[in-house]
Amino acid sequence: MKLRYLKSLIPAAALTLTLSVTSCVSDLDVNPIDPSTTMEFHQNEVFTKIYATMGLTGQQGPAGSGDVDGIDEGTSDFYRLIWNANELPTDESHCCWGDVGIPELNYASWGASHSQVTGLYYRLYFDITLCNFFLEQTDGKTDSETVAQRAETRFMRALNYYYLIDLFGNVPFVTKVTTENPKQISRAELFDFIESELKACEPDMLAPKTNTYGRADKVAAWLLLSRLYLNAEVYTGKARWADAASYAQKVMTSSYTLCNTYKYLFMADNNGSTVNTATSEIILPIIQNGTTTQNYGGSLFLIASTHKSDMTYYGTTEGWAGNSCRPQMLAKFFPTTDAPNVNAEAMVAAAKDDRAMFYGVDRTLSIDDESQFVNGFSCAKFSNVRADGASSSDSKFVDMDVPFMRVAEAYLTFAEATMRANGGVSTQPVTDAINALRTRAHAKTETSYTYSTILDEWSREFALEGRRRSDLIRFGKFGGNSDYTWQWKGGTINGTNFSSNFNLFPIPTKDLNSNPNLVQNPGY
Structure with a gap:
């Protein structure tokens, strides 16, 4: 797989990188980055590209010159790849498309040559390479703008490494652009690096809500630290519940607050x-x-892949009819009876929970025929319609920003970590944190919670937002001998357990073949 020129997709950030560079990972041909070649470095443009890699896929929109070769450009999108890896193998979503690699994601039966697994791996390393390049070129600069940019770049590098530790475990590690094969480090070593980087960059990041919209501030570092600590036992074998709760509380008491209306988070004017x-x-x-910012990933993927033209108007002509909801997703909102075959507005009313934004008209709850989008209820959560009633900017491509990191995560992290630190006791701070989210959703509050109800609450609050796999692993409900199955888990309609080795994705065969320093994850 080859990484293309490090050029921005948006005209305002067009890069003039004329180097020829071999990548940080042996099989990545980052073209160009040769440390021996003289180049003109455009600092602001490269810095903009670092953020652009999250929402754009190449050098021109919406397609035609992708950052990552060997995979469909729309599929190579940062968020779309993460979403597929974290949603399709779980109890939340199922994709009816017969595209290469999709059934393996639905069933958790991928191998080391899987195209999307490989694409995800190289997308993350493309972004890390760009961050390393920026940090090398700005080393020693002390003006206030550069100091802030370097801190945010270190945060972005840590964010990409976070997805590598979560998805792949023991991975190649590089902090500079080099032609040498990188060494592989353990998951625990990478955990230490991410933790230290976030703590080191946080003081130089801008104060809460003082940065330009779309750029990370101190609170983003706090939230990522809380997420890292919440999963510390999975990553290192050592729990860090008190640290997870502490950093989550910093987020909860910051100037960021819960949006009063849940559905506004997923609409075209959520900026x-x-x-x-x-x-x-x-x-x-x-x-x-x-x-x-036209592309076939990001929020267009979220909206179009979950919608069909028969659904209530959702603000784009695109209705790809791909990702539907597994019945276990609906059961989180309807635990004692089947969800009704109604539109999203009526579904919310029936569930008595604003987060139950599902469409059941002319749908079956059970996914008996995997090739039919109408088998399985549809997710109506994501929309290119504006809350203020104005028109969106394009009839096809969408304006909805992906709410990639949001305050609600801190509430559930605090609740879960506090309960675990207290040996499973649902103290008042635990119930208060969860009830804050349920009150926002006009759902019934409870006087106490269990681990099981917290796991369900993660699903209700963050349904189809691209994190479910990690939560199931932390609760012991994903790979291995689990007491929890869902429809089509492991490739059978009634669900069956699959091996615990699928709690990690494999190091791609291409990189293993080109870098003798690498050892494959167990089971592949």
């Missing part, structure tokens, strides 16, 4: 309007705009 106040909650968005 702020006279009606939509979602920016109060969104800590780090992946910026999308139907005119200037």
